[in-house]
Amino acid sequence: MSGMTIKDIARRCKVGVSTVSRAMNNHPDINPETKEMILREIKKANYVPNNSAQNLKRADAKAIAVLVKGIDNTFFSELVSVLEKCAHEKKYTCILQRVDEMEDELDVALQLVREKKLRGIIFLGGSFSHPKEKLAELSVPYVLSTIYVDAEKQGNCASVAVDDEKESCKMTEYLLDLGHRDIAILTARREDESIGKLRLLGYQQALSRHGIPFDESLVCYMDEKTDRYSFRSGYRLTRQLLERGRKFTALYATSDTLAIGACKALTEAGIRVPEDCSVAGFDGMDIGEYYNPGITTIRQPVEKIAEASARLLFDMIKKKNKPGHEIFEGELLVRSSTGEKR
Amino acid sequence: MSGMTIKDIARRCKVGVSTVSRAMNNHPDINPETKEMILREIKKANYVPNNSAQNLKRADAKAIAVLVKGIDNTFFSELVSVLEKCAHEKKYTCILQRVDEMEDELDVALQLVREKKLRGIIFLGGSFSHPKEKLAELSVPYVLSTIYVDAEKQGNCASVAVDDEKESCKMTEYLLDLGHRDIAILTARREDESIGKLRLLGYQQALSRHGIPFDESLVCYMDEKTDRYSFRSGYRLTRQLLERGRKFTALYATSDTLAIGACKALTEAGIRVPEDCSVAGFDGMDIGEYYNPGITTIRQPVEKIAEASARLLFDMIKKKNKPGHEIFEGELLVRSSTGEKR
DNA sequence: AACGTTTTCGGTAACGGTTCCGGAACTGTT
DNA sequence: AACAGTTCCGGAACCGTTACCGAAAACGTT
Numbered sequence: 001m002s003g004m005t006i007k008d009i010a011r012r013c014k015v016g017v018s019t020v021s022r023a024m025n026n027h028p029d030i031n032p033e034t035k036e037m038i039l040r041e042i043k044k045a046n047y048v049p050n051n052s053a054q055n056l057k058r059a060d061a062k063a064i065a066v067l068v069k070g071i072d073n074t075f076f077s078e079l080v081s082v083l084e085k086c087a088h089e090k091k092y093t094c095i096l097q098r099v100d101e102m103e104d105e106l107d108v109a110l111q112l113v114r115e116k117k118l119r120g121i122i123f124l125g126g127s128f129s130h131p132k133e134k135l136a137e138l139s140v141p142y143v144l145s146t147i148y149v150d151a152e153k154q155g156n157c158a159s160v161a162v163d164d165e166k167e168s169c170k171m172t173e174y175l176l177d178l179g180h181r182d183i184a185i186l187t188a189r190r191e192d193e194s195i196g197k198l199r200l201l202g203y204q205q206a207l208s209r210h211g212i213p214f215d216e217s218l219v220c221y222m223d224e225k226t227d228r229y230s231f232r233s234g235y236r237l238t239r240q241l242l243e244r245g246r247k248f249t250a251l252y253a254t255s256d257t258l259a260i261g262a263c264k265a266l267t268e269a270g271i272r273v274p275e276d277c278s279v280a281g282f283d284g285m286d287i288g289e290y291y292n293p294g295i296t297t298i299r300q301p302v303e304k305i306a307e308a309s310a311r312l313l314f315d316m317i318k319k320k321n322k323p324g325h326e327i328f329e330g331e332l333l334v335r336s337s338t339g340e341k342r
Numbered sequence: 343m344s345g346m347t348i349k350d351i352a353r354r355c356k357v358g359v360s361t362v363s364r365a366m367n368n369h370p371d372i373n374p375e376t377k378e379m380i381l382r383e384i385k386k387a388n389y390v391p392n393n394s395a396q397n398l399k400r401a402d403a404k405a406i407a408v409l410v411k412g413i414d415n416t417f418f419s420e421l422v423s424v425l426e427k428c429a430h431e432k433k434y435t436c437i438l439q440r441v442d443e444m445e446d447e448l449d450v451a452l453q454l455v456r457e458k459k460l461r462g463i464i465f466l467g468g469s470f471s472h473p474k475e476k477l478a479e480l481s482v483p484y485v486l487s488t489i490y491v492d493a494e495k496q497g498n499c500a501s502v503a504v505d506d507e508k509e510s511c512k513m514t515e516y517l518l519d520l521g522h523r524d525i526a527i528l529t530a531r532r533e534d535e536s537i538g539k540l541r542l543l544g545y546q547q548a549l550s551r552h553g554i555p556f557d558e559s560l561v562c563y564m565d566e567k568t569d570r571y572s573f574r575s576g577y578r579l580t581r582q583l584l585e586r587g588r589k590f591t592a593l594y595a596t597s598d599t600l601a602i603g604a605c606k607a608l609t610e611a612g613i614r615v616p617e618d619c620s621v622a623g624f625d626g627m628d629i630g631e632y633y634n635p636g637i638t639t640i641r642q643p644v645e646k647i648a649e650a651s652a653r654l655l656f657d658m659i660k661k662k663n664k665p666g667h668e669i670f671e672g673e674l675l676v677r678s679s680t681g682e683k684r
Numbered sequence: 685a686a687c688g689t690t691t692t693c694g695g696t697a698a699c700g701g702t703t704c705c706g707g708a709a710c711t712g713t714t
Numbered sequence: 715a716a717c718a719g720t721t722c723c724g725g726a727a728c729c730g731t732t733a734c735c736g737a738a739a740a741c742g743t744t
Contacts, residue, residue, distance in 0.1 A: 004456075005730055016694035021732055031692060048456035052403060053730035055394035056699050077419040084440050093458075096438040098426050114346075114390035116435075231632040264632045290573040290606045292634045347700055358724040363702055373722060395700035398729050 004047045013041050024049065051093075055117060063093040063118040064313060067105050069126035074257070075229075075283050076124055079146065079306045083122060086310035092119075099126070101228070106130045106138065113140055120313045123147060127194035141316035141323070145309040146300075148198055149325075158312040158323035160305055164195050167298045167330035168202025169209075171280055172252060174296075174332060176210050179341035180250035180278060182218065183207075186237045186262065187254045189221040196222070199254045199282065217246045234261020242269055249277055249341050256281035256288045259295050263337065274339035284333060294335030301328050346389045354387065355380050366391065393435075397459060405435035405460040406655060409447050411468035416599070417571075417625050417644070418466055421488070424648035425464060432656060434461075441468070443570070448472045448480070455482055462655045465489060469536035483658035483665070487651040488642075490540055491667075500654040500665035502647055506537050509640045509672035510544025513622055514594060516638075516674060518552050521683035522592035522620060524560065525549075528579045528604065529596045531563040538564070541596045541624065559588045576603020584611055591619055591683050598623035598630045601637050605679065616681035626675060636677030643670050 023038040087094035188196025227233040253259035259281030284299025365380040429436035530538025569575040595601035601623030626641025
């Protein structure tokens with residue numbers, strides 16, 4: 001029986017509809033006994049309130065959306081999974097929305113909020129820089145997850161991520177400590193503070209600390225149109241790098257996927273990892289542990305990041321908290337893809 | 343301005359609300375000119391109809407759900423991604439719902455349908471065997487994707503998958519052709535026709551065709567509670583297998599993730615892949631191509647499977663088509679993790 | 685017993701759309 | 715000019731729920 005409504009329950013229990021409503025939403029003004037009775041009957045009749053009607057009345061759907069750019073990235077799917085779980089625990093519906101690389105995530109968000117009346121949004125991945133006026137149109141709280149954001153610049157949003165610049169610097173220094181001087185890097189080119197840009201900044205910072213001049217010929221940028229953080233791109237970029245002829249003894253790939261693609265390209269070119277060239281990644285995906293060789297990387301605490309994102313968002317929704325910014329520590333995981341320079 | 347309703351638009355246009363509604367849902371009974379005018383005004387005012395109100399009235403939400411067991415599996419995230427895209431194209435909302443390993447996916451589906459009034463469901467992964475009476479409660483069409491289903495047994499549903507048994511047989515025969523006789527297998531134990539069971543059946547079939555007796559001591563079953571198709575499980579199971587002392591020259595891991603975990607366990611134990619032991623996977627995930635060694639596998643046409651799933655579902659929703667069953671061919675991808683027995 | 689207070693409940697108006705129904709305005713026919 | 719037929723539109727009922735308001739019932743107080 002699918003066409004069951006609150007009225008049917010009311011009739012069965014011989015009470016008014018409002019009493020049934022009160023029983024379900026544990027309102028105070030109800031006799032515990034009638035409440036028990038109604039709840040029993042509801043369970044027996046297998047009745048579930050119509051979500052659309054609730055949302056309509058509430059003027060506010062008990063839902064959040066997760067917008068993700070490039071869902072094919074494995075790193076995100078774990079994040080999404082945890083996020084969905086968190087929402088579920090709070091009895092929220094979680095709407096997952098892919099955003100094409102070329103689409104404007106803010107437009108998608110705006111549309112979604114108006115259409116579905118949801119209460120909050122979590123943006124995952126990509127860069128995020130939008131004019132303040134347009135941002136102001138977004139009437140619900142949102143958190144930028146895995147997207148670093150200058151607290152000054154973007155006013156009214158929460159964020160959670162690792163400090164990509166710092167962690168990237170940490171990784172580069174580790175490579176430098178191994179004796180490497182010619183360290184190539186695979187990264188994304190973006191004007192604004194995208195992850196790629198930040199990781200490049202950290203790399204440069206480590207270099208300058210050690211008095212090593214930054215050399216553009218060691219940098220290989222992803223093509224914004226065709227590349228993403230995929231094995232394939234790592235492979236492609238590394239081959240491209242190799243063709244330049246510029247020597248390097250370490251390759252910092254700025255993601256585990258890129259690193260794995262890089263390893264394949266290097267191996268094929270007869271360059272042994274790590275004997276001839278060290279390779280480092282970023283993210284700390286499972287595969288890095290099982291790859292051969294194991295990928296040295298910076299582990300991002302995915303679960304913590306996801307939980308914090310959800311927590312921050314729900315705090316803003318409920319308690320109208322001021323948006324917080326949480327930065328987690330990454331962890332340098334040394335495995336066998338890196339070694340001393342020889 | 344978020345609190346915009348159809349009435350506001352009607353007022354602005356100096357028409358009735360029903361006319362606005364007609365303009366939006368391209369009904370016939372409307373003057374093209376007024377329709378244009380209203381549509382222009384809607385765009386100008388940035389108005390988006392309230393989804394909940396529409397759904398409430400329609401008694402039927404323009405939405406489908408994708409239920410997936412174990413979203414952490416990379417193989418599924420690509421499927422989900424395509425599925426979401428297909429739904430989006432049809433202007434459908436796609437609700438992604440994780441189902442815990444211990445939860446009953448049918449219960450979740452039933453709840454979801456009642457609550458959200460959605461029009462169809464796609465089940466992904468896991469096994470699927472439910473009593474007919476309970477299945478009958480599910481009032482919307484659904485398709486079982488990546489779950490083989492005996493057309494006789496499950497009546498009223500569509501399905502799309504590769505023929506796991508046949509493909510598995512194909513892989514086993516390939517290993518046999520390489521000269522292997524002692525072929526270990528990692529698989530899931532399930533009473534009903536789950537993927538694990540089917541792949542084991544295919545393995546047995548190939549064996550018997552070649553007159554080789556089936557040997558239980560070469561089979562290593564996943565633990566239903568702790569294992570899933572993950573690197574870790576592949577690693578764990580292989581170590582377990584190794585401890586038995588039963589010799590084998592090939593290991594068929596029934597998934598690429600398991601295969602990669604297996605490679606690591608073997609390598610650590612001083613067993614070279616493929617020189618001392620061949621390893622084969624299943625699924626055709628990207629990582630298999632980039633892993634070292636490249637994983638020999640059966641490639642499932644993920645995109646086709648996803649598209650067919652969506653197509654079948656929408657056909658059933660719209661045209662009340664009788665449920666179809668599509669079986670795709672897998673493709674044997676020979677890479678370097680397998681070699682002749684020596 | 686009369687009164688205020690509290691507890692518990694039912695009736696009903698929204699929420700924002702869609703759709704049915706009837707009517708006005710226009711067209712063409714006799 | 716009278717009429718039927720067509721085109722286009724507005725009014726209003728309705729979808730299932732929540733929340734407000736007022737009332738009945740139960741209780742305590744004097």
